[in-house]
Amino acid sequence: MSPKPGHGVRAGLVLAMSDIFEGLKAAFWLLVSLDRDLVEITLRSLQVTLSALVIASAIGLPFGTWLAIRRFRHRRTAIAVMNALMGLPPVVVGLIVYMLFSRSGPFGVLGLLFTPAAMIVAQVIIITPLIASIAHQSMRELWADYHDLLISLNTSRWQRIRTLLWDGRRALLTASLAGFGRAIGEVGAIMIVGGNIDHATRVLTTAIALETGKGDFALALGLGFVLIGLAIVVNLAIHRLSGTEREGRW
Amino acid sequence: MVETILPLVLNGAVVKRRGKRLIGPIDAEISRAGFTIVMGPNGSGKTTLLRLMHGLERLAEGAAVWQGTQIDVQKRQAYVFQNPIMLRRSVKENLAYPLLLRGAPKSTAAQTARDWAARIHLENALEQDATMLSGGEKQKLALARALIQKPDVLFLDEPCSNLDGRATREIEELLLETSRAGTRIVMATHDMGQARRLATEVMFMLHGNLHEFAPAEHFFTQPGTVQARAFLKGDIIE
Numbered sequence: 001m002s003p004k005p006g007h008g009v010r011a012g013l014v015l016a017m018s019d020i021f022e023g024l025k026a027a028f029w030l031l032v033s034l035d036r037d038l039v040e041i042t043l044r045s046l047q048v049t050l051s052a053l054v055i056a057s058a059i060g061l062p063f064g065t066w067l068a069i070r071r072f073r074h075r076r077t078a079i080a081v082m083n084a085l086m087g088l089p090p091v092v093v094g095l096i097v098y099m100l101f102s103r104s105g106p107f108g109v110l111g112l113l114f115t116p117a118a119m120i121v122a123q124v125i126i127i128t129p130l131i132a133s134i135a136h137q138s139m140r141e142l143w144a145d146y147h148d149l150l151i152s153l154n155t156s157r158w159q160r161i162r163t164l165l166w167d168g169r170r171a172l173l174t175a176s177l178a179g180f181g182r183a184i185g186e187v188g189a190i191m192i193v194g195g196n197i198d199h200a201t202r203v204l205t206t207a208i209a210l211e212t213g214k215g216d217f218a219l220a221l222g223l224g225f226v227l228i229g230l231a232i233v234v235n236l237a238i239h240r241l242s243g244t245e246r247e248g249r250w
Numbered sequence: 251m252v253e254t255i256l257p258l259v260l261n262g263a264v265v266k267r268r269g270k271r272l273i274g275p276i277d278a279e280i281s282r283a284g285f286t287i288v289m290g291p292n293g294s295g296k297t298t299l300l301r302l303m304h305g306l307e308r309l310a311e312g313a314a315v316w317q318g319t320q321i322d323v324q325k326r327q328a329y330v331f332q333n334p335i336m337l338r339r340s341v342k343e344n345l346a347y348p349l350l351l352r353g354a355p356k357s358t359a360a361q362t363a364r365d366w367a368a369r370i371h372l373e374n375a376l377e378q379d380a381t382m383l384s385g386g387e388k389q390k391l392a393l394a395r396a397l398i399q400k401p402d403v404l405f406l407d408e409p410c411s412n413l414d415g416r417a418t419r420e421i422e423e424l425l426l427e428t429s430r431a432g433t434r435i436v437m438a439t440h441d442m443g444q445a446r447r448l449a450t451e452v453m454f455m456l457h458g459n460l461h462e463f464a465p466a467e468h469f470f471t472q473p474g475t476v477q478a479r480a481f482l483k484g485d486i487i488e
Contacts, residue, residue, distance in 0.1 A: 142338075149335040151306060153348055154324040167338040 023221025027229075030222050038223070042230060045203040048116050048190070049183045052123035056183075057176045060128045064135030064175070065164050068143045069157070079136065085129035090122075094189030097122045101193065114195040119203070122189040127179035134178055138171035139164050173242055177235055184231050204230070252318035254402045255326050256282045256434055258303060262312035265302050273298045273458040275312055280403070280436060285429050287445045287466070288438040290455035291487055296438040297332070299455060300405045303436065304329045325352070328401040332408045334392035336380040341372055344380045344391055348399045366394045370424070386417030393421060397428055404428065406437040410444065422448060442482070446470060454478050456487070 030038045067079060099105050101113040101121075112118045142164055150160050165172065187205035194201035196210060204227045211220035257279050264274030273295035280286060280303070288296045301307040303314065304327060316323040337344050345363035350356070367373045370390040375383065380391060389409055396404055406425075410418040418441075425448065429435050439445055445452065449466035454473075462469065462478050473479045480487050 145335065146337070148306060148329075148331060149337075152304065152329045153351060155351060159351060163337070 019217050020221060022218035023225060026218045026222030027225035028222075030226060038226065040199065041202050041204055041207050042226065044116065044201075045184065045205070045227075045230070046234075048119045048123065048203060049180060051116075052120045052127060052183050053176060053180050055120070056124045056128040056131050056179055057172075059124075060131030060179070061135045061165060061172050061175065062161060064132040064137075065139045065161050065168075067132070067136050068139035069160055069164070082129050082136070083133050086133050088126055088129065090126055090186055090188035091192065093122055093125050094192030097125065097189065097193045113193065114197060114201055116194070116201060118193040119190040119201060122193050123183045123186060126186060126189060127183050130182055131175045131179040134175035135172055138168055138175065142168045142171070169242070173238065177238060180234065180238075181231060184227065184234075252322060254282060255316045255318045255323050256280060256402060257317070258403070259315045260303070260312065261315065263302060263309055263314055264311035265298055265307045266310035271310075271458060272307075273302065273455075274310075276460045278453065278460055278463055280434065282434065283432075284434065284450040285425075285448050286434075286436045286451050286453060287449035288436065288453045288455060289440075289442075289445055289481070290461075291481065294455040295458040296455050297407050298458075299453070299460075300329070300407050300436065300438055304405045325399075326401055327403040327405065328396035328399050330389075330392050330396050330404070330406040330409050332411060334388040336383070336388055336391070338379070338381055340377050341367060341380050341383070341391060342376040345395055345398055348395060352399075362398060366398050370394045370420075386413050386420075389413060389417070389421060390424070393424060397424075397433070401433060403434045403436065406435065408438050408440060411440065418444070442484075454481070456481075 029035075067075070067082070072078075097118060098113065100107050101110065101118050102108055103113075112121070143160075146160075146164065146167075150163060155163070185205060187209055190201075190203065191206050191209065194203070194206065196202050196206040202210075204223055208220045208223045208227070211217075211223065259280075260276050260278045262275040262277060264276075265272045276299065288299060290296050298307060302309070305314075305324065306329070318326075337347060339347070342360065342363045345366050346354075346356075346359035349359040349362060354362075364373070364376065367376050370393070372383075372387060372391065372394075375387070380388070383391060393406075393409065410421055413421070422444065425435060425437070437448070446466075449469075451463070451465050452469040453460055454462040454464075454469065454475075454477075456477055462474050464474065469478070470482065473482055477487050
């Protein structure tokens with residue numbers, strides 16, 4: 001007797017729901033038991049991502065703002081290149097950083113390959129264009145609003161940049177958070193330059209990849225839920241600390 | 251440092267955009283004292299003339315000559331825009347901003363900002379987001395932010411165009427007080443009544459040219475050109 005139409009789809013759905021449920025259960029137990037490995041790789045994920053975020057924001061936010069107010073010959077080309085770099089394939093970035101830091105590469109002497117430092121460098125390269133580009137978009141609009149006033153007040157270029165950075169800080173926070181989102185979920189580049197070494201360079205995303213490879217979908221999903229939870233908690237914490245949405249306008 | 255950056259002398263001043271002449275050539279002298287009103291129909295070049303004098307427009311031809319050094323000239327004039335530009339900050343921070351730019355200590359800037367907020371009746375809104383003020387309040391704040399710099403010359407581009415009678419009166423009182431205190435005012439307006447109330451001299455712009463520049467009394471009683479007469483009568487001039 002042939003199975004009824006849709007039977008296979010329904011069975012697959014039940015299996016997937018069961019895997020997701022098992023994943024949730026695994027995530028719950030990992031959190032409740034404060035699994036030592038989980039804590040270690042979570043802290044490393046945060047350390048790598050937040051370090052990369054601070055460095056990338058320190059470069060990307062002023063650069064995006066500067067690009068919004070400065071007029072120069074190849075400005076449009078610079079903006080187009082910056083926007084294009086938002087789509088940098090992480091694996092390619094990982095490969096380039098790997099070559100730069102490998103023993104025969106120009107920075108091989110530093111001995112940073114397969115360390116969190118190399119992972120931070122790769123993430124900085126990936127997220128800086130994203131942060132700069134979003135910052136540029138927001139600052140361009142703010143600059144259009146402020147242009148005449150700041151020129152009239154005879155401000156220096158640095159005073160303009162500082163004013164825009166301060167008054168546009170909420171939009172810039174969004175740019176940074178977009179960078180955080182991209183960095184915390186990144187796997188390709190840090191797998192290559194970090195090597196996913198246990199107790200050294202393993203982070204949540206590379207651990208998920210490893211568990212998936214081993215066929216332990218429940219644990220992989222559990223780690224995935226922890227990762228999503230972590231991203232939400234960090235976003236909420238940053239919003240709370242910065243006072244965003246505190247002063248309602250409506 | 252010179253006593254005042256005035257007079258301002260315009261010699262054949264022309265402003266162009268993308269090769270097209272917007273205003274000029276204009277020859278005029280803004281003397282040390284008085285209240286100049288710039289009048290004219292829409293698109294006659296009033297705003298461009300104010301922006302040119304303030305340095306927001308680049309000269310294509312001719313010259314605009316102030317007294318004193320470039321730094322004096324830039325620091326001792328202020329501009330109030332038709333649509334007031336509010337920094338996304340509190341009322342107090344908006345007022346203190348120009349002072350902080352010039353290196354005033356924070357406490358002095360904050361105290362001066364509080365004093366000015368009281369003068370424009372915004373003392374209870376010091377910590378309020380300036381972008382959330384009403385149109386009249388924004389315009390008063392923009393005016394106070396300009397005056398806090400103690401400029402020799404104040405340029406205003408139709409500051410009362412969207413305001414009701416009460417807000418207009420408050421602004422006019424502040425402007426007259428400022429003028430009496432020695433600040434030279436050059437203001438564009440469409441409002442004939444306001445021009446009659448405030449002007450000591452009138453610049454009448456038409457098609458990008460300074461059509462007439464005369465003492466207010468003379469301009470309103472004996473305009474020198476057919477177009478000015480028609481404008482004062484309220485006729486449509488093209």
